[in-house]
Amino acid sequence: MTSMTAKNTHRDNPFPHRHLLGIEGLHPHEILGLLDRAEEAVEVSRQVHKRKHVLEGRTQINLFFENSTRTQSSFELAGKRLGADVMNMALSQSSVKKGETLIDTAATLNAMHPDLLVVRHHAAGAVHLLARKVGCSVVNAGDGPHEHPTQALLDALTIRRHKGKIARLTVAICGDIAHSRVARSNIILLNALGARVRVVAPSTLLPSGIAQMGVEVFRDMREGLKGADIVMMLRLQRERMNGAFIPSVREYYRYYGLDAEKLSYAREDALVMHPGPMNRGVEIDPSIADGPQSLIREQVEMGVAVRMAVLEALAANLPNN
Amino acid sequence: MALDTPKPLVLSNARVIDPARNLDAPGSVIIADGTILAAGPEAANQGTPYGAELVDCKGAIACPGLIDMCVSVGEPGAEHRETLASASQAAAAGGVTTICTMPDTDPVIDDPALVDFILRRARDTASVNVLPLAALTKGLRGEEMSEIGLLQEAGAIAFTNGHKSVKNAQVMRRMMTYARDFDALVIHHTEDPDLAGGVMNAGLNASWKGLSGVPREAEIIMLERDLRLVGMSGGKYHANLLSTGESADVMRSGKKRGLDITAGVSINHLTHNENDIGAYRTFFKMSPPLRDEDDRQAMIAAVADGTIDIICSNHDPQDVETKRHPWAEAEDGAIGLETLLSAALRLHHSEQVDLVTLLAAMTSRPADRLGLESGRLNKGAPADVIVFDPDRPWVLEKSAIRSRSKNSPFEDARFSGRTLRTVVAGRTVYNYT
Numbered sequence: 001m002t003s004m005t006a007k008n009t010h011r012d013n014p015f016p017h018r019h020l021l022g023i024e025g026l027h028p029h030e031i032l033g034l035l036d037r038a039e040e041a042v043e044v045s046r047q048v049h050k051r052k053h054v055l056e057g058r059t060q061i062n063l064f065f066e067n068s069t070r071t072q073s074s075f076e077l078a079g080k081r082l083g084a085d086v087m088n089m090a091l092s093q094s095s096v097k098k099g100e101t102l103i104d105t106a107a108t109l110n111a112m113h114p115d116l117l118v119v120r121h122h123a124a125g126a127v128h129l130l131a132r133k134v135g136c137s138v139v140n141a142g143d144g145p146h147e148h149p150t151q152a153l154l155d156a157l158t159i160r161r162h163k164g165k166i167a168r169l170t171v172a173i174c175g176d177i178a179h180s181r182v183a184r185s186n187i188i189l190l191n192a193l194g195a196r197v198r199v200v201a202p203s204t205l206l207p208s209g210i211a212q213m214g215v216e217v218f219r220d221m222r223e224g225l226k227g228a229d230i231v232m233m234l235r236l237q238r239e240r241m242n243g244a245f246i247p248s249v250r251e252y253y254r255y256y257g258l259d260a261e262k263l264s265y266a267r268e269d270a271l272v273m274h275p276g277p278m279n280r281g282v283e284i285d286p287s288i289a290d291g292p293q294s295l296i297r298e299q300v301e302m303g304v305a306v307r308m309a310v311l312e313a314l315a316a317n318l319p320n321n
Numbered sequence: 322m323a324l325d326t327p328k329p330l331v332l333s334n335a336r337v338i339d340p341a342r343n344l345d346a347p348g349s350v351i352i353a354d355g356t357i358l359a360a361g362p363e364a365a366n367q368g369t370p371y372g373a374e375l376v377d378c379k380g381a382i383a384c385p386g387l388i389d390m391c392v393s394v395g396e397p398g399a400e401h402r403e404t405l406a407s408a409s410q411a412a413a414a415g416g417v418t419t420i421c422t423m424p425d426t427d428p429v430i431d432d433p434a435l436v437d438f439i440l441r442r443a444r445d446t447a448s449v450n451v452l453p454l455a456a457l458t459k460g461l462r463g464e465e466m467s468e469i470g471l472l473q474e475a476g477a478i479a480f481t482n483g484h485k486s487v488k489n490a491q492v493m494r495r496m497m498t499y500a501r502d503f504d505a506l507v508i509h510h511t512e513d514p515d516l517a518g519g520v521m522n523a524g525l526n527a528s529w530k531g532l533s534g535v536p537r538e539a540e541i542i543m544l545e546r547d548l549r550l551v552g553m554s555g556g557k558y559h560a561n562l563l564s565t566g567e568s569a570d571v572m573r574s575g576k577k578r579g580l581d582i583t584a585g586v587s588i589n590h591l592t593h594n595e596n597d598i599g600a601y602r603t604f605f606k607m608s609p610p611l612r613d614e615d616d617r618q619a620m621i622a623a624v625a626d627g628t629i630d631i632i633c634s635n636h637d638p639q640d641v642e643t644k645r646h647p648w649a650e651a652e653d654g655a656i657g658l659e660t661l662l663s664a665a666l667r668l669h670h671s672e673q674v675d676l677v678t679l680l681a682a683m684t685s686r687p688a689d690r691l692g693l694e695s696g697r698l699n700k701g702a703p704a705d706v707i708v709f710d711p712d713r714p715w716v717l718e719k720s721a722i723r724s725r726s727k728n729s730p731f732e733d734a735r736f737s738g739r740t741l742r743t744v745v746a747g748r749t750v751y752n753y754t
């Protein structure tokens with residue numbers, strides 16, 4: 001997805017990409033560059049005057065084919081703090097229902113001349129398709145069970161701020177790996193930065209070939225958490241709870257819900273993460289979610305910072321910049 | 322059941338058969354504190370424990386008590402057909418010391434509390450060991466997986482969809498995959514319900530009788546599908562009730578591929594064929610249906626060569642309400658606990674299956690498959706032992722049947738060989754006099 005402009009192919013460009021469609025394909029130094037940039041964005045966000053002007057005059061459209069209050073508002077805030085004009089388009093119930101195809105939507109959008117397009121779609125690969133058809137930069141805000149790159153970046157930023165590094169940390173990703181874009185992006189990113197990645201799940205929630213995806217696979221959560229530095233919980237979607245992939249919520253919670261007893265197998269200084277929104281009592285015990293080892297609220301703050309960093313990095317490659 | 326410890330017991334002058342050790346030799350069995358102290362020729366030279374009851378077996382066979390992997394009981398929900406107590410008395414009289422109860426009761430055993438109920442009722446009322454099988458899918462509907470982990474913790478020994486197949490391959494695949502995480506055995510009835518759609522073995526016989534047929538392929542297709550799913554999921558699988566020669570071929574090739582699979586056959590399919598149905602006698606109506614003589618012979622050969630691992634009774638009590646109907650409307654099922662051993666001995670007498678192999682299929686093999694310590698006579702094993710005379714002639718009279726339901730396909734049948742004594746955990750629960 002490298003742009004054709006001279007600037008973007010320049011070897012000094014720390015992020016020579018037109019789009020951010022996934023973590024796959026990013027070099028470790030590019031990931032680290034984004035994290036460094038995000039650290040600055042954290043500082044900006046903590047000031048009284050939170051506004052930068054790097055996206056002044058630019059138009060950012062948040063195109064969400066799937067509802068997501070959290071991610072959408074995080075991107076909206078990130079764009080606004082960089083000075084962009086941000087517009088939200090929720091397409092889940094309007095034009096899609098009227099039969100408009102993704103390509104039609106792209107043509108409509110092109111006519112509006114946006115500079116940055118943030119896209120969430122329920123189908124894997126839909127964001128890639130759109131990126132080929134629009135004239136602006138595209139950020140993947142989650143495409144089906146494929147990738148959610150800004151979530152992986154914000155997770156990495158949160159971890160690095162607490163542990164000082166990513167390399168050689170043991171990170172256990174627990175829960176519905178099979179249907180999780182968060183898991184895929186994190187597996188790629190954490191491996192790229194040298195972490196040891198484990199996945200913990202019942203076999204019905206593991207994608208086939210998981211053992212070849214650069215992770216250690218555990219079906220027993222206590223085993224999987226042994227010595228872990230980071231415990232990353234995933235959300236279990238409601239439609240998967242009753243009999244299709246797992247028998248019941250109570251059985252899932254017993255074997256795969258993070259409670260104090262299971263967490264005690266991880267390192268004493270282990271930290272707990274969750275991309276939200278949480279199902280308390282399904283995948284995580286309330287006392288852990290809101291306890292001292294939890295980074296869950298901080299992840300939300302880092303989300304805005306990481307998205308500012310991504311938008312800024314892409315804006316630097318926009319034509320006429 | 323009394324809670325006092327039974328007196329030590331010495332079964333002397335016996336022909337001791339312990340299939341797990343491939344042992345068949347004269348000797349004794351010494352039992353104390355509910356476990357085996359010694360069994361075999363070496364036990365004959367050992368002293369007797371203080372206060373032991375001495376039994377002279379007079380050359381009769383002493384072997385591990387039978388383990389029946391497929392027993393339907395009416396409790397809960399149909400106690401008029403059979404209770405755990407009546408089933409256990411029938412079992413004891415037949416030399417069966419452990420029964421695995423099917424979950425297709427009312428309510429279906431798909432909740433940990435119901436497994437607990439069975440175990441408590443068994444503890445309070447049953448004279449043999451009762452191991453509950455739990456439902457593989459909720460309500461046995463074949464749609465949603467049941468709580469394998471919680472049911473296993475409650476005491477479920479394995480998981481089955483009863484006498485119904487899980488039709489949806491994706492559901493079955495996920496069940497097998499999930500069960501593997503818990504090292505749980507999945508026991509499956511292999512009959513495609515759409516293709517089955519009949520009431521007796523398909524073929525000329527059914528056509529003349531004017532009955533719709535269950536083709537062999539209904540079983541073979543489902544079995545082949547299942548073995549592919551086992552290959553995908555890597556789970557532990559037991560085909561519960563096979564009935565056709567080609568099913569045995571499918572098992573052979575599956576075992577050759579290294580799959581963790583076993584197969585069972587009901588005693589009915591080893592001793593009867595579709596001709597026994599005669600004038601629409603509904604006690605011979607069962608699922609899978611009785612096949613023809615070639616299939617019966619193929620099943621016997623498969624038991625003899627170990628392709629079929631396990632023989633069960635498929636004990637299924639039905640009363641007149643459900644059986645005394647025109648053939649097509651009558652329920653499937655036949656009782657079999659009391660006659661399991663005696664009927665199986667027919668294969669020994671016909672010299673088709675050697676005695677040790679025959680007994681292994683009802684003792685050590687089911688024990689191994691279920692992960693039990695019983696089913697063998699090594700030191701320290703639970704003292705579940707039977708004494709039987711392989712040649713004693715007897716006739717099954719309806720009035721003598723211990724089951725609450727009398728739907729035996731062996732009514733008035735002549736047998737050679739019967740159980741003389743049944744010992745469960747060192748306690749004699751049946752004594753033929």
